[in-house]
Amino acid sequence: MRIVILADTHGYLDPRIADHARGADWVIHAGDVGADVAAACGALGERLQIVAGNNDPADCPWPARAEIDLPGGTLAIMHGHQWPARVRHDRLRAYFAGARAIVLGHSHRRVLDTETTPWLINPGAAGKSRAFGGPSYVELIARDHDWQITPHVFTPRSRMRGR
DSSP states (O other), X not given: OEEEEEOOOTTOOOHHHHHHHTTEEEEEEOSOOOTTHHHHHHTTEEEEEEXXXXXXOTTOSSOSXXXXXXXXXXXXXXXXXXXXXXXXXXXXXXXXXXXXXXXXXXXXXXXXXXXXXXXEEEOOOSSSTTOTTSOEEEEEEEOSSOEEEEEEEOOOHHHHTTO
């Protein structure tokens, strides 16, 4: 099963990410979505799960957290702004102790921590806002006995000018 993991679009989904994400079984967005991005994400895969971030409207239709049963385990999703940076990862791991992996956003920085279970996956920013090192997403291939995660990072748009 192919899962595309996004976060922190803030109203802009990099079109290169959209091109690569098409045809996913699941599209996961870990919050700070912004206008019109939810519909664009929904068109990329069979199923869509979005959680609310701290920059999404209070009346948005998305939950603060979600859990999805996948082959081989549970994927938990939460934006991560609920805790300060210094304790965020520990608190998420305690909160979702039964998950195989936890998807988070908020920091705009990629994290692929597979040394401790549950794993922590922050895909970085998939838009323009603070996309450190370039806009990015993570692809998760989930099988009953094997999960593989692959980060995909694109050249920042400002470096592409004049090409």
